[in-house]
Each structure stands twice: as C-alpha cells, then as structure tokens.
Amino acid sequence: MNVREQGQWLRLRELRVQRAREQLAAADAACVAAQQVVLSRQRAIELCRGELRAHAESGVGAWAAHLPRWGNMFSVHRDRLAERLERAEYALIDDERALEQAQEARQQKRADLSRALAREGAVQTLVKAMGDARIQLREVRAELDNDERACARAGGHA
Numbered sequence: 297m298n299v300r301e302q303g304q305w306l307r308l309r310e311l312r313v314q315r316a317r318e319q320l321a322a323a324d325a326a327c328v329a330a331q332q333v334v335l336s337r338q339r340a341i342e343l344c345r346g347e348l349r350a351h352a353e354s355g356v357g358a359w360a361a362h363l364p365r366w367g368n369m370f371s372v373h374r375d376r377l378a379e380r381l382e383r384a385e386y387a388l389i390d391d392e393r394a395l396e397q398a399q400e401a402r403q404q405k406r407a408d409l410s411r412a413l414a415r416e417g418a419v420q421t422l423v424k425a426m427g428d429a430r431i432q433l434r435e436v437r438a439e440l441d442n443d444e445r446a447c448a449r450a451g452g453h454a
Contacts, residue, residue, distance in 0.1 A: 299430075302423045309416040316409040323402040330395040337388045344381040351377055 297305075351374055 297426065299427075302426060306416075306419055306423055309412070309419045313409070313412045313416050316405070316412040320402070320405040320409050323398070323405040327395070327398045327402050330391070330398040334388065334391045334395050337384060337391050341381065341384045341388060344377060344384055348374070348377045348381060 351370075
C-alpha cells in the first residue's frame with residue numbers, strides 16, 4: 297500500500313468518525329426533544345387533573361345550588377375533562393416510548409462512534425507502522441548501497 301492509498305484510508309476513517317459524531321449529536325438532540333415532549337405532556341396531565349379537581353369542588357361548593365338545573369351540563373363537562381385527561385395519559389405513554397427509543401438510538405450512535413474511533417486509531421497505528429517500516433527499509437537500502445560501494449572500491453583497488 298503506497299503513501300497515497302494510506303492517506304486515503306486514513307481520511308476515510310476520519311470521515312467515518314466525523315459522521316458518527318454528527319449522528320450522535322443528532323441523536324442527542326432527538327433525546328432532548330423527546331424529553332421536552334414528555335415533560336410538556338406531564339404538565340398538561342397535571343393541568344387536566346387540576347381542572348378535574350376544581351370542577352369536582354365546584355359541584356360541591358358554588359355550583360351545588362344550580363346542579364338540579366345545570367347538572368347535565370356539569371356532568372358533560374366533567375366527562376370531557378376526564379376524556380381529555382385519559383387521552384393525555386395515553387399520549388404520555390406513547391411519548392415515553394418514543395423517548396426510550398430515542399435513548400436507545402443515542403446509545404447505538406455512541407457505540408458506533410466508539411467503534412469508528414477504535415478503527416481510526418487502528419488505521420493510524422498501522423499507517424505509522426508502515427511509515428516507520430518504509431523509513432527503516434530506506435536506511436537498510438542506504439547501508440547496503442554504501443556497503444556495495446565500499447566493496448566495489450575495495451575490490452577495484454586490490
């Protein structure tokens with residue numbers, strides 16, 4: 297393998313490391329976004345629960361006198377709030393599942409980056425070893441050339 301090919305090989309490994317870092321950054325961003333969605337959904341659920349509690353308390357307190365007249369509407373509103381809460385809770389389950397998947401993808405991207413870095417390190421070590429071997433080969437050839445010249449001079453003068 298010549299020096300140009302070694303450089304290309306090393307550059308390819310560097311590009312793979314760069315791509316793995318970019319993919320890990322994207323996976324990190326996806327995890328942060330998924331976490332934000334989960335937190336937002338949890339806040340929405342707490343708001344729904346608060347509205348349901350307030351609605352239930354109003355049926356006992358201020359609205360109690362009007363329940364015979366507006367009781368049906370009161371029940372419909374309570375049912376809507378309960379349905380909204382239930383939908384939000386199911387959506388939270390889906391959001392949490394999406395967060396888990398994003399975290400798993402991030403772990404995979406982190407492992408991919410580790411492998412890419414290890415491969416890059418191996419190629420760097422190999423390219424350095426090949427360069428060192430090339431230098432050593434030149435030195436040995438130079439010594440042999442010097443020995444041959446010395447022998448030729450010694451043989452020519454004898």
